[in-house]
Amino acid sequence: MQHIWIVLGVLFVLLNIAAGLIWLERRMLAMWQDRLGPNRAGPLGILIVLADTLKLFFKEDWIPPFADKWVFITAPAIVVASVLMSFVIIPFSPSIIVSDLNVGILFFLAMSSLGVYSIVLGGWASNNKYSLLGALRGASQMIAYEVFMGLSLMGIVMLTGSFKLSDIVNAQKDVWFVFKQPVALVIFFIAGVAETHRLPFDIPEAESELIAGFHSEYSGMKFGMFFIGEYLGVTLISAMTATMFFGGWLGPAFLPPWAWFFIKTFAFILFFILLRASLPRPRYDQLMETGWKVLLPLVLLNLMVTGAIALWIRG
Amino acid sequence: MFCKNKTCNTIHYSPLTIHNYYMSDASAILTSLHQQFDAVTFVPQQTVDNIDTLWLPKENIVAVVRYLKNTISAPFNLLYDLCGIDERDRMGKEKLPAKDFTVIYSLFSLDRNKFIRLKVALEGEYPSIPSITSLFKNANWYEREVYDMFGIKFEGHPHLQRILMPLTWQGHPLRKEHPARATEIGPYRLINETIDREQDALQFKPEEWGMKRESDDADFMFLNIGPQHPGTHGVLRIVLQLDGEDIVDAVPEIGFHHRGAEKMGERQSWHTYIPYTDRIDYLGGVMNNLAYLLAVEKLAGIEVPDRVKVIRVMLCELFRISSHLVWFGTFAQDVGQLSPVFYMFTDREKVFDIIEAVCGGRMHPNWFRIGGVAQDLPKGWDGLVRDFVKYFPPKIKEYTNMVIRNSLFKGRTKGIGVYTLDEAIEWGVTGPGLRACGLDWDFRKKQPYSGYEMFDFEIPTAQNGDCFDRAVVRVEELWQSLRIIEQCLNNMPEGNYKADHPLTTPPLKKYTMQDIETLITHFLNVSWGPVIPAGEAMSCIEATKGANSYYLVSDGNTSSYRTRIRTPSFPHMQMVPYVSKGYTVADLLSILGSVDFVLADIDR
Numbered sequence: 001m002q003h004i005w006i007v008l009g010v011l012f013v014l015l016n017i018a019a020g021l022i023w024l025e026r027r028m029l030a031m032w033q034d035r036l037g038p039n040r041a042g043p044l045g046i047l048i049v050l051a052d053t054l055k056l057f058f059k060e061d062w063i064p065p066f067a068d069k070w071v072f073i074t075a076p077a078i079v080v081a082s083v084l085m086s087f088v089i090i091p092f093s094p095s096i097i098v099s100d101l102n103v104g105i106l107f108f109l110a111m112s113s114l115g116v117y118s119i120v121l122g123g124w125a126s127n128n129k130y131s132l133l134g135a136l137r138g139a140s141q142m143i144a145y146e147v148f149m150g151l152s153l154m155g156i157v158m159l160t161g162s163f164k165l166s167d168i169v170n171a172q173k174d175v176w177f178v179f180k181q182p183v184a185l186v187i188f189f190i191a192g193v194a195e196t197h198r199l200p201f202d203i204p205e206a207e208s209e210l211i212a213g214f215h216s217e218y219s220g221m222k223f224g225m226f227f228i229g230e231y232l233g234v235t236l237i238s239a240m241t242a243t244m245f246f247g248g249w250l251g252p253a254f255l256p257p258w259a260w261f262f263i264k265t266f267a268f269i270l271f272f273i274l275l276r277a278s279l280p281r282p283r284y285d286q287l288m289e290t291g292w293k294v295l296l297p298l299v300l301l302n303l304m305v306t307g308a309i310a311l312w313i314r315g
Numbered sequence: 316m317f318c319k320n321k322t323c324n325t326i327h328y329s330p331l332t333i334h335n336y337y338m339s340d341a342s343a344i345l346t347s348l349h350q351q352f353d354a355v356t357f358v359p360q361q362t363v364d365n366i367d368t369l370w371l372p373k374e375n376i377v378a379v380v381r382y383l384k385n386t387i388s389a390p391f392n393l394l395y396d397l398c399g400i401d402e403r404d405r406m407g408k409e410k411l412p413a414k415d416f417t418v419i420y421s422l423f424s425l426d427r428n429k430f431i432r433l434k435v436a437l438e439g440e441y442p443s444i445p446s447i448t449s450l451f452k453n454a455n456w457y458e459r460e461v462y463d464m465f466g467i468k469f470e471g472h473p474h475l476q477r478i479l480m481p482l483t484w485q486g487h488p489l490r491k492e493h494p495a496r497a498t499e500i501g502p503y504r505l506i507n508e509t510i511d512r513e514q515d516a517l518q519f520k521p522e523e524w525g526m527k528r529e530s531d532d533a534d535f536m537f538l539n540i541g542p543q544h545p546g547t548h549g550v551l552r553i554v555l556q557l558d559g560e561d562i563v564d565a566v567p568e569i570g571f572h573h574r575g576a577e578k579m580g581e582r583q584s585w586h587t588y589i590p591y592t593d594r595i596d597y598l599g600g601v602m603n604n605l606a607y608l609l610a611v612e613k614l615a616g617i618e619v620p621d622r623v624k625v626i627r628v629m630l631c632e633l634f635r636i637s638s639h640l641v642w643f644g645t646f647a648q649d650v651g652q653l654s655p656v657f658y659m660f661t662d663r664e665k666v667f668d669i670i671e672a673v674c675g676g677r678m679h680p681n682w683f684r685i686g687g688v689a690q691d692l693p694k695g696w697d698g699l700v701r702d703f704v705k706y707f708p709p710k711i712k713e714y715t716n717m718v719i720r721n722s723l724f725k726g727r728t729k730g731i732g733v734y735t736l737d738e739a740i741e742w743g744v745t746g747p748g749l750r751a752c753g754l755d756w757d758f759r760k761k762q763p764y765s766g767y768e769m770f771d772f773e774i775p776t777a778q779n780g781d782c783f784d785r786a787v788v789r790v791e792e793l794w795q796s797l798r799i800i801e802q803c804l805n806n807m808p809e810g811n812y813k814a815d816h817p818l819t820t821p822p823l824k825k826y827t828m829q830d831i832e833t834l835i836t837h838f839l840n841v842s843w844g845p846v847i848p849a850g851e852a853m854s855c856i857e858a859t860k861g862a863n864s865y866y867l868v869s870d871g872n873t874s875s876y877r878t879r880i881r882t883p884s885f886p887h888m889q890m891v892p893y894v895s896k897g898y899t900v901a902d903l904l905s906i907l908g909s910v911d912f913v914l915a916d917i918d919r
Contacts (some may be wrong), residue, residue, distance in 0.1 A: 033657040129538050133560065133900070200651060200723065208546040208649045209904050280723045281651025283901045284560065 007098055014087060018231040019049045025231075025273050032277040059220040067217060068125040075122035076215075076222045079229030082114035083236055090239050091166050093249045093257035104165040105157060108240065109150050112195060116142040118229070119197075119204055123214035134213025137284050138204030141194055144291045149191035151299045152184040155306040156244055169248035178245040183302045185245045187295055189268075192237035194287070196230060198272055200279040201287060238268030344387075344431065345369075351382055358412050360434070363613050364852040366421075368432040370412045373444045376420070376435050380447050383422055383431065391422035391431055393740050394447075396864065396881040397457035399465045402436075404491045406870040407849055414438040416467055420447070421853070421866075421881075425740065425754070428761050430853075443468035453743040456889045464489035464577075474524065479570035479918055482516040488578055495575070495582050519554045524566055526556050533558055538900070542571050546649055546904045549914030553891070553903070560899045565892040572918040580867075580878025584844025585611055586685060586820045588878070592865075593679035595880060596916040598638035599859045600670070602631045604683035609764055609854035610865040614847050615818040617686045622810040624766035626688055629700070629803035630673065630680075631765075632796040636707075637666040638859035639789050639796075642911045646786060647718045649908035650727040655718055662710055669699045685845060686819030691812040700804050704797060711793050719783075719790060728782035732894045732906035735780060742893065743886035746861025747788045748910065752780040758857040765856075770799050782909035789911070818845045844873045860884055860911055880919050884912035 023038065023046050030037025041047035063069055089104040091097040101107050116139055123135020157163060159180060160171045168177075178185050194201040205213035215226045242248060242264035251260030282290070344367060348357060358370040371379055383391040400417040402408055413436050420433040437444060446469035448454045458469040459478040466487040469475055477484065486493045494500050521528055521537060528535060541552040550571035556563040576595060580588050592603040605627055612619065640663045644656030667677045673696055674680030674689070682689045718724055734744075736752040749756050755774040759767040775791030777784035813819050817832075820840045826833040839845075849871035855864045861883025868877040887910050895903050 029653070033654045034661060035657060129536060133538075136560075199653065202651070206651070206901070208651065209901050211545065277654050279652065280647065280718075280721060280727060282723050282726055283899065285899070286726055 003098075006096060010087060010092070010096070010098055011084070014084065014232065014235065015228070017235055018228045019053060020046075021231040021234065021269065022052055022227075023049050024269070025276075028270065028273045029277050032274070053224070056221050056224040061220040061222065064126070064128075064217050066127045068127065071121050071125035072217075073222070075118045075125060076218065076225035076229070077118075078121070079115050079118035080225050080232065082111050082118070083229055083232040085114075086111040086236050087232075087239075089165055090236075090243060091169055091248055092261050094166070096258060097166065100164060100166050102162070102164050104168075105153055105163045109146065109153075112149070112236075113142075113146050115195070115229075115233070116146075118226075119214045122218070122226070123204075126214070126217035128217050130210045130212075130216045131214050134204040134206070134210045134216070137206075137210075138197060138214055141197070141201070141203055141284070141287060144288060145191040145194035148187055148291060148295045148299050149195060151296075151303060152187040152191065153244060154303055155181045155184045158303075158306055158310050165243055165248075169243060169250060172247040172250060176245060176247045176250075181245065181302070181306070183298060185241070187299050187302070188244070189237070189241060190295065192241065193272070193275065194291075196233035196237055196272075198230070198234060199276040200281045202281060203284050203287060206281065234269055234272050235265065238265045238272065241268050347387065348379070348382070351386075352379065355379075360411060360851075362432075362852065363616075363850040364610075364854075366430045366432050366853060368434060368851075370434045370436060373418075373435045373437060376433065377445050377447055377450070379433065380420065380422070380450055384450055389424055389426035391424040391427075393423040393425060394420070394451040394453055394457070394743055395423040395430065395862070396421040396866065396879070397447075397454060397461065398866065398879045398881075399461040399467055399489070400868060400877045401465060401489060401491045405868075405876055406872070408870075412436050415440075416442055416465060418444055418461060418467060419866075419879075425756060430855075432853075437467065441466045441468065443470055445470050446472040448472055451743075452741050452893070453886045453889055456885065463487065466490065476523075477570075479573040481513065481570070483512055488575060493578075495578050519566070521556065524564075526564055530558065535563060540903070542568075546907060547914075548645060548907075548912075551888075551914055551917075555900065555903070557900070560901075562895050562898055562900065562903060565895055565903070567888055567891055569888060569914070569917050572914040574915075574919070576919040577878050577880055580875050580880075582874060584873050585847050585875065586840065586844045588875070589683065589685075590679065590681040593681050594915060595882060595919055596638075596858060596860060596863065596884070596913050597678060598634075598641050598913055599863075599916075600630075600634040600637070600678060601627070601674070601680055601682050602634050602856070602858050603863070604681070605631055605765060606854050606856045606858065606863045607865045607867075608683050608685060609856065610852045610867045611685050611847060613852035613854065614850050614867060614869050615685065615816070615845070616848070617814050617816045617818060619687060619814045620810045620812075621766065621808040623687045623812055623814065625803050625807055626692060626812065627683060627765050628767065628770070629800055629807075630670065630682070632799045632803075633666050633670060635796045635859050636793055636800075637663050637670075639793055640666070642789060642908075643714065643718065643786075646908035646911075647724070649904045650724060652718065652721070652724065655714060658710075658717075659714065662707070665703055665706065669696070669703060672696065672699055684813065684820055686816050687811070687813030692807075697804060697807070700800060704801050704804065707797055708794075711790065711797075715790055719786060725783060727901075727905050728786060728909065730779075731782045731898060731902050732909060733779065733781045734890070734894055738893075739780065742890040744861070744890060745883050745886075746857065746859075747785055747792065748861065748887060750774065751777045751784040751788045753778045758855055758862055762855060764854070770802050772798050782905045785909040785911075818847065820845045846871065846873055847875075858883060860913065860916065861887065882916045882919060884910075884914075884916035888912055888917050 027037045038048040039045040041051050063072055086108050088098045089101050089107050119138035120135050123131040156168060156177050160168050197204050215223060218226060242261060246264050249257035249261040352375060355371060355375045360368040360370060362368050398419050402413040402417055403415050416437040418435045422431050435444060444467060446458055456478060458472050459475060461467050462469060462475050463477040463480050464487055519537060536557040538555045538557055539552060540555060541547045542550045552568040554566045576591055579591055589604055592607040593600060595603045640659040644659035647655040670680060671677050672693055674682040736754055739749050739752050753776055755776045757774040760774055772795045775788050775795065777787050813823050817836050822833055822837050827837045847869045849869050851868050853864050853866040855862055863883060864881035866879035867875050870876045891906065895906050
């Protein structure tokens, strides 16, 4: 019974965070851009979330006549489902975790690679040239960056000797992995931004080039699903960064473990938003080039050095 | 530089001295043309703007243009403008070789710093003339425009098709028989057949443009960028021929923003046309007024007081800053940087605060008048300008660090959209786009107008001619404009804000109650508008985006007989396909951003 409550609780909190990020992002962007942002509905404008959601629900749910109907409908569901599934293995606190799988990291990587299907299928089913270009870009970008993302986490796995996330958190009781694996952190985060296709790596959508890329044709709640999926993705990568590199729920005892977890996660969410506010977008081929020519050698080197040190310490 | 001495109010400059300097050169060209083409009768025409104007038969136009472009030393290598005139209603044309239509070629020589104007008289209802597209690449669009506006055919043109009007349009708007007002045409009805016809005309057919639908190993994708697209900054349509994401070819389609500004010039009085000019390059504000009024004042023979010149320069430079800020912010946004545009628009508001205090308007102040400006500067203007001059420098530094020095930005712009100096001249590029290729060409320095020769400023240049260099040149121009504004602030001459000339419109009111002549002129100028003496004159200014000219033909009436607006954005846009070939879709946005065009400036 308690297990069901955890599942429902996690789902409830996550969906609310994702919706709340609409408000948070707009307010933070506004703050950094010397303007006010949404500040009318409710205290500090927080009810804009409600207004936006209602608007999305009441918009005409339009499927273009030239689209591949069933694929078109399925695509937005995939992104939300796959990201939500990833949260299964995130330990919010020692006791709040849906399922502490012993292949936790592998499960996370598997689920996040499923996300690419939503982009490819959405772009393809829209039968629109902009969407197609966006889907092409998205597919290659996400597949490439999954490689680095996976490899960057392997150093930690080596040091811990486990894929289980609770083990990884517990292994950080003395020193956070950010100090042992700084290169991995940078690469993981870059790959994470590319994976969630957020600015500066929002190349599949690239508003000024492809209008909205793979989801140009989507409206109403289907568009909303892509939107929620993106924010859930941001939350997921932030939560993973906090868990893998910053000790997850660990922290001084004056706050409960889940509070530490959320503080760390939100710090990274804010960093995501700050990135969006400050950086221009590289070109698609530049992104791929950096990936294969810089990040891949770097992450392999990191893996080699970590392995060597781990072997040396064990004697 | 200004005389620091307050009592020194005279300006050591008269337009005549500059033209006299080139007079010997002018006759040299005529002599060499006569020698080269001894069988051809050239008829010179004296114009108010002292540009060598020659009439010649249409059979010789290609040979003469080729000679001027390729054979002579210091050639006329830039096709500055090409336009037409419907001469059928013109009064006093008997004195000229004019017949039914005239096609006018304005060539410019950068080495001589000199224009030459070739005129060809054409006879008949829908005459034709040989095309010069084989000589000048940018003649293509100009000839299409003349065809569109007058129905004059250009023999040998690769694709003579309407350019500004819809393909389905009936008639040629700048012909005198074509109605100028919607009320003369009758109500417009959008019935289903019309919709189908219009939609059909908008369909892009690659074969018409000599494009293939597939290569040996791949099908091309034809992608519509626009007419509604966040990256085009206005209603512009570019059809891309794509191989994957690589641009094989591109066809820009313009005219969505065409409002018939040239046609309106033939209907409005000389005075009431001023507000229309504001809306040509709508980011340039009063700078458009200046280009128009310089031509009108040449025709009218008005010499404006120093104070007017300096006020005009100050406002123009404020508008240059405001326009460059818009470009800067949107360019950063085009390459994906979200925030700079907000900071820059905030600063643009600060410029607009000054403009609003002075003119009462913001984007379209409509503030310059024939022979002066609308009002004297308000009390306290100097405080506002001084605050801005202090406020702005740290901001430019901040923006340079934020955008120009950002390595992702460099990655998106360096080595993208490159053209050489020769290519730039071939395509008629002026302004920052030309200066980014290494030539320090600026009409404010080379052919000073409105007193620019009195100011101390530099012409920024760059060497590579890519998107990054065009950006750097514009940012450097912000500094130079600020320098000019500061000099205006410190050296604002005393004196009148309008010229003491009967054609000044409206004349200074204070005299009207004492002087019957002024009262009569005032009454006529306000009710009819001024009557500008017959003649032809072209002005040429360095606008925010390049060289902007008004070529005005007066036949001694209350409105112009022909108003030709040469805008910089038109040739720049024509060059975009040539520049963007081989780059990707993402690069196209960098290129479009770095060109800095305004659709209203292209379409007029």
